[in-house]
Amino acid sequence: MKKFEEKTYESETIYKGKIVQLDIDSVTLPDGQTSKRELIRHPGAVAVIALTEEGKMVCVEQYRKPMEKSIVEIPAGKLEPNEAPKPCALRELEEETGYTSDDLEFVTSFYTSPGFADEIVHLYFTDKIRPLENQPEGDEDEFVELIELTVEEAEALEKEERIHDAKTAYAILYLKLRNAL
Template identity: 50%
Template sequence: MNEPTLETKQIFQGRVISVQVDTVRLPNGGTSTREIVRHPGAVAVLALLEGRLLVVEQYRKPLERMQVEIPAGKLEPGEDPQEAALRELEEETGYKARSIRHLRSFSTSPGFAEEVIHLYAADDLEPTEVHLDEDEFLTCEAITLEQAERFMEEGKIFDAKTVLAVYMWKQFVRTGQF
């Protein structure tokens, strides 16, 4: 089953996303519209430093509050996700990973967006320098699993990528495998 596109109208083109409205043919022969957010994809890093999770705290305008999240960022056109993960980890936390591996890729909101996040695990970290983007204001810290679980209960950790990372970390602590 699919929904062939009959027409596409570009509604918005921004720095990070674009929005389009597609007219589609439904399986029953009728038509409908689909609002679609186009996004180049992103990476996120579950980085462990001496048994603690590296997180960044930053203000998230859509939620109008501070959030604690794992390091993450948008993919540049044609950029290799693993290279992007290494770049974002270093830029946001000031740590380089000597070891990194892909854990999962997942869709964030398949009902209206095409964004896919590639989640990596990084360890064997060495300190370097933080290189934040000019419009990026965040702080980095290393938290315990207990702190991460408490932050989820309190709503400080609220985004899907970080919640998934915390549960994967918890599984790793229990089983030795992600």
């Protein structure tokens, strides 16, 4: 038995959408008591820290309905069924920014909200990008604006809460540490 393991004895899917699924799991706790857990199931995602030749971080600004505001983020997107993270990262970089790369380096993976969701983000880095010859059409329901920022400019946007998501905050810290070494 795993330390603090909660054994599921019943699971009910309440909602299944394009992006997430909501399950209610009935569990037995380590002390024998029972409880219910509300779980968001997500297929996983990727994000890319991409730097221009000038060392600027490639970001996109887009409206995020859950927060009811536009925020600036590194390029990212959802994994499709059976899609490997690295090709997905390249696809998202191309679709959202019009840049491509032959050199995506895996950085890490992390859970976004492990208290209630199983979403995992696979993070990649490249400082070898080039514009695509033919600019791709983005998703029909996605409207983004390309923004290139120095680390200092990105930090200023964090203070203004225009950068306000974990993956982009992680990217800024990663770049600061990378430059410090």
